[in-house]
Amino acid sequence: MKFTSASTWDGRNNVPLMGLYVITFLVSWLYTFIFTSDTSNWIIENILTVGFIALLVLGRRRFAFSDLSYALAFVYIMLHIFGAQHTYAETPIGYWIKEALGLERNPYDRIVHFSFGFLLAYPMRDYFRNKMQWPNWVCWVLPIEITLSFSGMYELVEYGVADIFFPKLGTNYLGTQGDPWDAQKDMSMAFGGAILSMLMVSVCKRLFQRNVA
Numbered sequence: 001m002k003f004t005s006a007s008t009w010d011g012r013n014n015v016p017l018m019g020l021y022v023i024t025f026l027v028s029w030l031y032t033f034i035f036t037s038d039t040s041n042w043i044i045e046n047i048l049t050v051g052f053i054a055l056l057v058l059g060r061r062r063f064a065f066s067d068l069s070y071a072l073a074f075v076y077i078m079l080h081i082f083g084a085q086h087t088y089a090e091t092p093i094g095y096w097i098k099e100a101l102g103l104e105r106n107p108y109d110r111i112v113h114f115s116f117g118f119l120l121a122y123p124m125r126d127y128f129r130n131k132m133q134w135p136n137w138v139c140w141v142l143p144i145e146i147t148l149s150f151s152g153m154y155e156l157v158e159y160g161v162a163d164i165f166f167p168k169l170g171t172n173y174l175g176t177q178g179d180p181w182d183a184q185k186d187m188s189m190a191f192g193g194a195i196l197s198m199l200m201v202s203v204c205k206r207l208f209q210r211n212v213a
Helices: 015-034 039-058 067-086 092-101 108-132 136-165 170-174 182-212
Strands: none
Touching: 015 039, 015 067, 039 067, 067 108, 092 108, 108 136, 108 182, 136 182
């Protein structure tokens, strides 16, 4: 398996696996809608979900990501929709982690922000390397830069939603949990996740090439 391959070894994506992702997502998505504690928040949070999936589906004819990229994207989407079910600050699994580790706050939002960089940096590299065929160093650095840029943009979107367009949602949507530096910490988590992802991919590539040789 090549880390920069845009498909499986025979040039085709794993169709049964793709089908499993779709079914699992749709069932889970419906579950989160039925049992959400805040319908307005669920709808707003899932605008990004719809947009993200639309890009993957509509762009598939021009570029099919590797199976690994689709797997990472699937995990991230699942983390996001379950966070949207009760708002990130009120996610039950986050409270379980809080109690288990003796934390002061529900850490689920931090986990998802970290996952944004950690799980999606590789698919970005997959696209830049195999579709755009940009220089190798650009494909390593650009996913990290984009992660930081998108994280900052997302914080601005949150501000607009909570303070300008839907003020009734307020802090429930932001999920700051009383932390005045919540936005900066979320951006740092995503940025660090992207850096760690690229470092891990680089190490794995080197080990793989060494074993093949």
